[in-house]
Amino acid sequence: MSCMNTAEPRSRLRSFHVFLCASLLVHAGVLMLPLKPPITTAAGEPFNRLFAVELLMPEDAREENATAQKSAAPPALPDPAPAPQAKKPPAAKPAASEKKAPVREATVSLDRLSDADAQYRFxxxxxxxxxxxxWQYPPEASNRxxxxxxxxxxxxxxSGRLTDVSVTNSSAHSLLDDEALxxxxxxxxxxPFPQEFTIEKLNVSASFEYEFSGR
Known part of the structure; x- marks a missing residue:
């Protein structure tokens, strides 16, 4: 019974030694494996791979960024104002003689009065x-x-002022013509003209008849 007990611990110890040796051999084999060299380029330099990374911006941050870009954009320039047109020179004013309206006048006769002249009757x-x-007969003309x-x-x-007087038909005698003037x-x-007159000049024609009657 005691022999069996002594043999069992020894058997366990032997199994442990075998396991330990096997474990050491496995680790030693792993350490002895040749290390793979890094990937190199044709020139013998290590080849480093580059990875492009894109950082995604949150939705709220994108909206704020777009608003900031809009506010930072320069304001649109207003449309240029149209060029002022050159003013035309004012038309030359007519001379005083051209602006003067024709004088309103009427012509009547003391010898005969027409219906059109009725307003001048008085x-x-x-x-x-x-x-x-x-009016009188010149004494010298009477003597002759x-x-x-x-x-x-x-x-x-x-105003009633006389502005002009002339002989339109002579008597053939200067004494008689001069007496008429x-x-x-x-x-x-x-x-002066009455207020109802709308004229600026009144032309009047008259005839003076001199007839000598011998005594």
């Missing part, structure tokens, strides 16, 4: 009265027995 009566008060008819034309301003000048000035 004023013509005033002219006849003043002219008749100055001169007769004839003189036609004259004279113009009156709105003197009569008109002596009768002036006349009354």
């Amino acid at each position: 004023y013509l009566g005033h002219l006849r009265s003043k002219i008749s008060a100055e 027995g001169l007769s004839g008819t003189v036609s004259v034309r004279f113009s009156i301003a709105p 003197r009569t008109i000048r002596a009768a002036a000035p006349f009354h």
Whole structure:
């Protein structure tokens, strides 16, 4: 019984020694394996592989980055203003003589009054009265027995002032012609135009008939 017990520990010790030796041999074989050299290029330099790595940005960070890029972008320049057009020089003003409107005037006759001249009837009566008060037969013409008819034309301003007088048809006797002109000048000035007159000058024609009657 004791022999069997002594043999069993020895058998276990032997098995342990065998396992230990086998383990040492395995590790020694691993250590003795030849090491593989690193991959080299044709020039004999070690070949290092490069890997491209892309870092992904979170969604919120991408939106913030896009907003920052938009705000950092320079503002759009406004469209250039159109070039100012050259102003045309003002048209030359007409001369004073060109701007002056024609004078409004009327022509009437003391010898005969037409219906168109009815508005001047009262004023013509005033002219006849003043002219008749100055008209006379020249004494020298009477002594010489001169007769004839003189036609004259004279113009009156709105104030009643005489502006012109001339002989339009001579009597063939200067004494009679001059007496007609003197009569008109002596009768002036006349009354101013009434307010209803819309004219700036009144032209009047008149005839003076001198007839000598012997005594």
